[in-house]
Amino acid sequence: MDNRSFLVFERIVKGFSGVVVLNQVSFRVNRGEVHAIVGENGAGKSTLMKILAGVYPYGEYSGSVMFKGVEQHNRDTKQAEQAGISIIYQELELIPNMTVCENIFLGNEPETHGVIDYNCMRNESIKILQQLKSSISPDIPVEMLSVGQQQIVAIAKAISKNVEVIIFDEPTSALPDSDALILFDIIRSLKNDGITCLYISHKINRVLEISDTITVLRDGKSIITAPRREFDEHLIIKHMVGRDLTEQYPRKEHFPSNIVMEVRDLSVFDPAISKVLVDHVSFTVKKGEILGFAGLMGAGRTELFMGLFGAYERYEISGTVFIHGQKINIHKPYDAIKKGIGLVVEDRKERGLVMCMDIIRNSTLANIPNMVSWFRQIDSNKEIRETETYAKKLSLKYSGLEQLVQNLSGGNQQKVVIAKSLMTKPDVLILDEPTRGIDVKAKHDIYEIMNDLIDQGVAIVMISSELSEVIGMADRILVMCEGRLTGELSYTEATQERIMQYATASI
Incomplete structure (x- = not known):
């Protein structure tokens, strides 16, 4: 043969x-x-x-x-x-x-x-x-x-x-x-x-x-x-x-203005193993900027923002968060959402989506209070209208809004997770590994969505393990190592070598 x-x-x-x-x-x-x-x-x-x-x-x-x-x-x-x-x-x-x-x-x-x-x-x-x-x-x-x-x-x-x-x-x-x-x-x-x-x-x-x-x-x-x-x-x-993607990272010139969120001395402690996961981290993020967070696996980036968002019940969280100059208290994710913080989680299948539910239900999950009618019932028509609006904005590909998210491609699943956060109209949107496991075209779509949000005045925090992505899209880059901030670079200063030096604490 x-x-x-x-x-x-x-x-x-x-x-x-x-x-x-x-x-x-x-x-x-x-x-x-x-x-x-x-x-x-x-x-x-x-x-x-x-x-x-x-x-x-x-x-x-x-x-x-x-x-x-x-x-x-x-x-x-x-x-x-x-x-x-x-x-x-x-x-x-x-x-x-x-x-x-x-x-x-x-x-x-x-x-x-x-x-x-x-x-x-x-x-x-x-x-x-x-x-x-x-x-x-x-x-x-x-x-x-x-x-x-x-x-x-x-x-x-x-x-x-x-x-x-x-x-x-x-x-x-x-x-x-x-x-x-x-x-x-x-x-x-x-x-x-x-x-x-x-x-x-x-x-x-x-x-x-x-x-x-x-x-x-x-x-x-x-x-x-x-x-x-x-x-x-x-x-x-x-x-x-089917065509040339002229730029892998479609960077736009951004003009950051006022500080939207300030974090002071945020720490995350796991009492089960007596370990400090995040150690007194402080930073600011401005309206109209993309703030990148880089670091090696286990550096504490995800733990920092899950702690900030109130998503950890068994960890001890300390520190102070300010939104528009006002101190806020976050004990659970709903508190963060009410104060204008959105989070697109690292693992969309485990934490970001209910895979057996349709696009409509997944998109509106974080915004249920605003979907309730005068009769204290879910307004299905409003759910559909809102979902259609964001599906169009995000160029979502689907056969119908009743399609189960488990039947969507990875890139389109990620867009549903982003739609869920955007429906809460956040001032700060945290994106944890936003392009992990999706293809080149879907990545490009996500980058364009980020640029559109910046134009609308949203502040974006992007956590990514792809150094080229952080350098290609972020205006400022903060680097973490073993739970601590070890460096800050502007995108003009950033190289993969310099980021890795900070990420391994070798400076």
């Missing part, structure tokens, strides 16, 4: 509720290669991979998937795995309180005389982990592992089923760079063992680093498939969005 015919997608069409998300997708994957699939959120990447993995069974789509010359009629993921195809999701499907070896062989346990053979399971787990050059103990509960180590367990689980194709869906989105490098070494090792790796990611620099071949999807269509050597970052982005 020709290696180029190893895996073939032919005219795949798939829709949900009348909305076509895959439209005549066709391309080939070679045996033993790392094949990256990139595109905006909503381009159809994950849907296509779920068809391959049996999540969306044969009969729910049109077109054909040919694997080793045989058309796949997989009815579920188990049938796909039996055929030799496995998927590793961004949110790993492991059982936290079970051991590593139990997770690796879950549902596929070796048996002797009808009884699970734990010695065999443990020994086979050790062999697979050694194959992955990992020293993880097979006896440790998965909940005690780092995210990077858990990902290795998920890969070991796939290998235990003797698959020939492994799909990696956004594998590095939650990983620090050190763990991402380990993952890349593992993927290269799998490739050398003849396993074909399909790699989905928004991080174009990592796609260029790891892939042999790249396929770009746009609006549910396959745009181009070509060897990695034919691409650079600019060309991938151009194919993804």
Whole structure:
């Protein structure tokens, strides 16, 4: 069999509720290669991979998937795995309180005389982990592992089923760079063992680093498939969005005026572990400016603003907050919202959205008191009008306002979270990792929204782990290390090197 015919997608069409998300997708994957699939959120990447993995069974789509010359009629993921195809999701499907070896062989346990053979399971787990050059103990509960180590367990689980194709869906989105490098070494090792790796990611620099071949999807269509050597970052982005994005960061000249919010000596203490998470932090933010907060993971940026917002019940918060020169008391998020502070949280799925609710309910959740009619009931018409207004302002893409947010792309989910905060008409909007896990075009949309808000006089605080993003969008940058402020830079002074010096307290 020709290696180029190893895996073939032919005219795949798939829709949900009348909305076509895959439209005549066709391309080939070679045996033993790392094949990256990139595109905006909503381009159809994950849907296509779920068809391959049996999540969306044969009969729910049109077109054909040919694997080793045989058309796949997989009815579920188990049938796909039996055929030799496995998927590793961004949110790993492991059982936290079970051991590593139990997770690796879950549902596929070796048996002797009808009884699970734990010695065999443990020994086979050790062999697979050694194959992955990992020293993880097979006896440790998965909940005690780092995210990077858990990902290795998920890969070991796939290998235990003797698959020939492994799909990696956004594998590095939650990983620090050190763990991402380990993952890349593992993927290269799998490739050398003849396993074909399909790699989905928004991080174009990592796609260029790891892939042999790249396929770009746009609006549910396959745009181009070509060897990695034919691409650079600019060309991938151009194919993804269908045009040139002239500026990655559309900076506008801002003219900050009066101080809107002042924070004095804010501290956050966790009594459960007797640890100071934020240590006497003071700063101001002005009307019409973007104030960036940079720092390494664990620096205390999220804890600072969750504490300020009243979102921590079990932590001890001290310090003083002033809005327009007046001292305010914040004991819970509702207090912060009433005083003109909005927060777009770091984890939109866990804290920012109710995934099983629709766009309307999610958008109005923080503004329920203003949605009540004279009869002390929710005014549904007002909810719809307000949601429509902000959906239009934010260029939200949806099939209907009753659409569940779990069915939106990541970028559009983020816009719903922002809409929820904007409905409260904040004077200060705190954005914690506002572009994490969304594609290039959606990021650009968020940046333009930020510029529009600045033009309206809103003060923005942006927390970001992407240094280029902080430098590209912020007017001033404050840097934190181990719970303390260690530096302040204007955007004209800021470089990644200087920020990292402050972030590691090496100045």
